[in-house]
Amino acid sequence: MRSVVAVLEKQIKDTWKNKTVLIQFLMFPFMTILMNHTVRIETMPKHFFTELFAVMYLGMAPLVSATSILSEEKERGTLRALLMAGVKPGEYLLGVGLYVWTGCMIGSLLMVFFDDYTAKQASLFLLVAALGIPFSLVIGACVGIASRSQMAATSLSVPLMLLTSFLPMLAMFNASVEAVARYTYPQQLKVLLVDAERGMIGAGSCLILLGNGLFLLVLFMILYKKNGLE
Amino acid sequence: MIAVSAEHIEKAFCAHTVLRDVSFSIPQGEIFGLLGPSGSGKTTLIKILTGQLAPTSGSAALFATRSEALTISQRRGVGIMMDEFGVYERLSCFDNLKVFAALHGIDRSAIQKTLEAVGLSDCAKIPAGKLSKGMKSRLRLARAFLTSPQLIFLDEPTSGLDPAAAEEIHAMIAAQKKRGVTVFLTTHDMTEAEKLCDRIALLDEGRILVSGPPAELCRRYNRLRQITLRLSDGTELSFPADPASAPAICALIEQGRMETIHSSEPNLESVFMTLTGNKLNV
Ligand SMILES: Nc1ncnc2c1ncn2[C@@H]1O[C@H](COP(=O)(O)OP(=O)(O)O)[C@@H](O)[C@H]1O
Ligand SMILES: [Mg+2]
Secondary structure, three states: HHHHHHHHHHHHOOOOOOOHHHHHHHHHHHHHHHHHOOOOOOOOOOOOOHHHHHHHHHHHHHHHHHHHHHHHHHHOOOHHHHOOOOHHHHHHHHHHHHHHHHHHHHHHHHHHOOOOOHHHHHHHHHHHHHHHHHHHHHHHHHHHHHHHHHHHHHHHHHHHHHHHHHHHHHHOOOOOOOHHHOOOHHHHHHHHHHHHHHHOOHHEEEHHHHHHHHHHHHHHHHHHHHHHHO | EEEEEEEEEEEEEOOOEEEEEEEEOOOEEEEEEEEEOOOHHHHHHHHHHOOOOOOOOEEEEEEEEEEEOHHHHHHHHHHEOOOOOOOOOOHHHHHEEEEEEHHHOOOHHHHHHHHHHHHHHOOOOEOOOOHOOOHHHHHHHHHOOOOOOOEEHHHOOOOOOHHHHHHHHHHHHHHHHHOOEEEEEEEHHHHHHHHHHOEEEEEEEEEEEEEOOOHHHHHHHHHEEEEEEEOOOOOEEEEEEEEEHHHHHHHHHOOOOOEEEEOOOOOOOHHHHHHHHOOOOO
């Protein structure tokens, strides 16, 4: 427990200096606030920008931050120093995971806070965010674990991040993309977010999310077994 | 009490043998230097001794506990400084140590004290990435000292530093010895080894060639001792340091042709050359 707290503390201290991660945490929340306050189109559905950007945010921010933190610590050898000081790999991952999760929850909070959601809608929105972040987080951890260097990690995380964050938007414009995308977690998060507004969460979405979650966990475990943390 | 012991350690990476039958033991309170050219296996040996790497055969133990089986609290009693252990560049010196202090439940005053011990207390708030190379080495040294360990491993603590910065590190290592700490250090700098270490071992291609106190090794391998005369016309003549050379040297002195005379004592460099035919600092 002490190790998890130490890792978490270190990350919190690093927040304002680590531009990569800070931008990931704040970019979409700020874009959402900006668009909501500057662009007004009568025919546009309510919360259009918030929902669109929230889904992109959930697909991108946890993935990129987790990859960046992990691969940097691997490359710099600070992770090695932590492990030698008795931090268990699971404790380290939990510390970083909690940090990224919290950062993205704060971002999501900003998004709903500055849009006119009712308390019930807002809590459902945050619930979806809380559920959604771990998916991208696990993908980010997979990339961090599998790559040998920061460069390799970036070249892998960028295409993945584009996929997880833009798929729901592409699905809006193309029916055949939608047909495939509906079986992925980003699209289902989008469905849930829209449902959240109506105040209900569908069972089908939950089933697909469960399947996605299991798949990612198994993938993570295989990669971890193969590569370890170092 | 034996602080470090290695018994018949062999290590191979695939078909490439890096360490061959390495055995030694280090009593508590000693500064032990492992001297060898780069690529001779020094870092690999430190990794095996500290349990970061398993040997292919043989065994390593710290304070009579097998290195692989060290508990977390036993590890806390061992400080390690290696190139591969980076620092958090964006965090201040203080915060860098604080991460590890938090892991070990050490309070702030101990961090301050450690920073003082390595002469970094004025830089406590400076991000580690902004430090000079010598200061960064001292920060990494501070991390090894933080838990007040009884045993410290230092992998080339002064490599790449200018003589003044290296000198400061030497003083800090010597100060640890005064506290009764056992120090295992690797280096490819023979003057460093001669100056700091109670005992050294010469490592070449994964094999320990000789070990013992530096002065004794020099005496044992004194084949290279020579007497060099500089003559008034500027030429230099060298004679082996044995009685047979006496008449020739006397003659030169009698003829008044000698300007200076000195004997070149064998140092660790020459011992290494005698044993391997290679230079140490390659
Ligand atoms: N993980 C590894 N895999 C393969 N070869 C290695 C590995 N680590 C070290 N070596 C090899 O072992 C030899 C000794 O390396 P090292 O212990 O780093 O030497 P030194 O620290 O004395 O410079 C080198 O030839 C190096 O290439
Ligand atoms: Mg080395």
